Amino acid sequence: MQDFRQEINARALIDLEQRRTDSIGLEQRRTWYSPVADVYYNARADYPKELIDRSVALAQLDSDASILEVGCGPGNATVAFAQFGFSMTCIEPNQDFCHLVQQNCDQYPKVTICNTSFEEWELEPKQFNAVLGANAFHWIPPEIRYTKAAEAMCDNGFLILLWNLTPEPKYEVYQVLEEVYQAYAPSFVRYEGAEVQADILRGFGQDILDSNCFKELVVEQTACEVTYSIDNYLKLLSTFRRLQPETKELLFAGLRQKLEKFGDSVQLEFLSAVHVARKAPV
Template identity: 35%
Template sequence: MANYDEILNWYQTFTPNPEQRKNWYGSVAETYDRVRPKYDRAFLARALAVAEVPQHGRILEIGCGPGTATRSLAQMGYYVVALEPSLEACEIARQHVAAYANVEIINTNFEEWEPENRSFDAILAATSWHWVAPDHKHLKVAFVLKDRGALVLLWNSAMQPPSHIFAHLAEVIEGDLPTFATFKDRDTELSEIRVFATIAIESGLFVNLIEEYRSHQVDYSIDDYLQLLTTYSPWIALAPERRRELLESLRILLAQKCGDLIPLAYVSIFHVASKR
């Protein structure tokens, strides 16, 4: 993602069809829930503290997926309205928060959702803001936020093996997945993700942008790493047979290079901006 136009229309790389976009992750919702990294509870709490969300405040979550961040928000005692267009992801999220009366999960997207005179202390998008259609989204967020409310953009970057391992993987996938075959260091990840927050500030509706990040390293089994890959959009967009072929090639390669476990790194980032 090299420029504003690519950022604003990111999802159209994979599907310009609004109906397809609503259920893009539907087929991998269970896998997504199992292998995608969670959001560190302390880091999420820090983001909400920076956003000055009051205790038991009202949060609108955009694109909650299978409830990756929603569970923590529920446990922290916030009142949450979570929007998710994928029915499969909605059902998983509802299971995760079934014990919490302070959470409402609605099967819709932000574009079609009607506020019905509701307002919120914060609007949070956890690795989902790039899927919201750019037309008027900042205006709608500002409209729904209370005075002094905050937009909170929370991200986990794509998980990557070390560069020397990634180079071998890239040789296998670059013909089919050129955008996924480029290794990104931490500074590149931060710079690309920061563009979304910069665009929000440039809308003139938000001020006082604050950014914080934390770096993580974890070990995955080869099976879990290959399953993780299937939850990333470039892989979802592949023809099923070709995806299976590439994954099998990677399985053989990783067994040779890594043994049983593959080390992965990623960055958690938040951007908080206050309503003007």
């Protein structure tokens, strides 16, 4: 296991993910998650409440605060922040996600959903106390993401980036599954573990500072464990990568066969984190 981890360069993983998202054009992003939109909200792990509470405290947000959320998806983080009573403008290019987040936030009248991309969104300068991104900011082109976020904030506004890194089975279970991945989906052959995930989070934080748009970065992270049924674990996997139907069928059948040898559930581990940084003076 240690040898395997030593072969992984955390920065290379960040760059690989960035190239993958960069290669997906805006039109593709509008429908990228549509095949799994209905399972995304329930399949993805929740963001830890303690990290959400800390981000609200660090960003000095009171109940009258206004938040711009970039790439809200079906509302996995939106609902948690809406419960504080904030006014929220939520940008999401995927129409299917927009319908879902509207339903999920129906009881929060101060939440407004905009079916557009951050790139196309008409900038409202200095209107928001915070800009929020939950596992979404890496989809925005690097030349836009930080500068436009800073321009949308009030002076002394805050950037809040929430991250749930990839939930993974224990390494001994992954080793059994790797044969199936190699056979049907070689691009899935990637195991990070806590050390590499910590390096990835450090890289995300450094990107914030390197933008020169933000200062006083604070990072909070926690190790998470979740247990999924095999059915729900396979649904979770379907939200991370797109596969052709026939490939997905073969891959999932192979994974199920291997996983059933360990029981009827899968224990997953991952790091969850929040980056909070203050807008730098112009």
